[in-house]
Structures are given as C-alpha cells and as structure tokens.
Amino acid sequence: MSVLAAERIKLTTTKSPWWCTVAIVVLGLGIAAILGISARSAYGSYENALASGNPPDFEPFLPTVADSVTGVSGFGVLVLMIMAALAITSEYRFGLIRTTFQAIPSRASVLVTKSLLIGVVGAALSFVLALGGFYVAKAMAGPDAGQAMVLEGGDAWRSIYSIPIYAFLCVFLAVGVGALLRQAAAAVALLLLWPLLVESLFNLFGSIGRDIMPFLPFTNANNFLGAPGGVDFHWGPWVSLLYFAAFVAIVFGASIVVVNKRDA
Secondary structure, three states, X not given: OHHHHHHHHHHHHOHHHHHHHXXXXXXXXXXHHHHHHHHHHHHHHHHHHHHOOOXXXXXXXXXXXXXXXXXXXXXXXXHHHHHHHHHHXXXXXXXXXXXXXXXXXXXXXXXXXXXXXXXXXXXHHHHHHHHHHHHHHHHHHHHHHOOOOOOOOHHHHXXXXXXXXXXXHHHHHHHHHHHHHOOHXXXXXXXXXXXXXXXXXXXXXXXXXXXXXXXXXXXXXXXXXXXXXXXXXXXXXXXXXXXXXXXXXXXXXXXXXXXXXXXX
C-alpha cells in the first residue's frame, strides 16, 4: 500500500499526466464528433444526388460502432502509452529512481504497482470515453447517417469493452519499454512507430509480409478491437487478445529481469 500511495502522489502531482489526460479526452471525443459530422455530410450529398435524378457513383459513409471509437482506440491509447512510458523514464532522467529503489528494495513491485495504477486509471478513462465517443458520433451523424451505429450484438459491444482491456495491457507494455530503454525519446518513438508504421510496412513485402502480419502484436490487438484491416488471421479475436497479452507479458517480464540486474 505504501508503494501504491507513492505512485499515486507521483501520478497526481506532476503535470504530464494531466496534459496527457486532456489530450486523450480531446482526441477521443473530438475525432468522434468529426466522424459523425463527416458521415452526415456524405449522406446529405448522397441524398442530394438521388433527388437530382443523377445516380451517385459512391455509397454513403455509414460508420459503425468500431468506427465511432477510433479516436480512443487509435489515438487516445497511444497518448496513454506515452504517459505510462514517461512515468518511468522521467524517474531515470532526473535520478529519482535511485531514491525509489532505496525506499522500496523490491524493484518488481515498483514496476507492477506503477503499471497497475496507471492501467486502472487508463482503462476507466478509456471506457468512459468509448461510450462518450459512440454517443457523440451518433448524435453528430443523425438518424440516417448513424443507422449502423447500434449497440446490439456481441461484436458491437466488443468494440466498446475491448478498448479498456487494450488500454490496460498497453500501459504495462509502455512501462516495460520505458524501463528497458530508460530514455523517454527512444521509448516514445518505439511505442508510436511500431503500431503506426513498422507493422504496416509488412504489406510491402508481398505474400511473405501477408503471411507474417497475422503474427504481429498490434495487428492482433486491432483484430480484438474489431478492426482486422483485411488480415487473414488463423484465429478469432479472443485468441488475438491472448496473443497480444502474451507479447506484453514477455516485454514486461524482460523489463523486470533487466531492472533487477543492472544499476539504477
């Protein structure tokens, strides 16, 4: 409990977590609003084309539940990972990690407690924002353009509750990467470039890249989130979650081993 109290003080008395939280809220709700407005505009253009007697050469954009929460799952969680990585790299940067490990000799408990605290906060925030993003997008889209955004069925609800699970795991991944690299810039660059750029590059390698993509960690996470991206997976979304969780466990476990072996 003392470790938890110390980590809570660190989290609530520094500026970066608050700024990151504001960014997550703005991205989650803002992108949902933009999505809804875009869908309404596209549907209006489609109806106007029909009314004018000219058959439109496009289909109207009808966003789904998974589309409405992309601001949270696609961008908000990335900011959450940055916040989690900074929580550990900042201590290395300013030399506070030595004091932390002197006060708490069990280094593993520091990493686990830090990850649990930020993970629970991030999961709760992302769940609220996922629901909020859904309702904002649906309200902005209107009844016609928002007809596909209905919270019915397992896939629709999974688009909502999968985000806090994904966010929780991403916090452990970010803390693990931050503890391994110790440098904020390196950790943030890796956490952003890997899901946004590196995994998508495998599409450039033809059939070999397509065979590899079902085994990439963030690609499996996207499959669990309801956005498989055209990848031909060998398993369902829940196995993809277990696959991503195993990847996170390996990285986080490696960080504990390395932190225990090297000097602070």
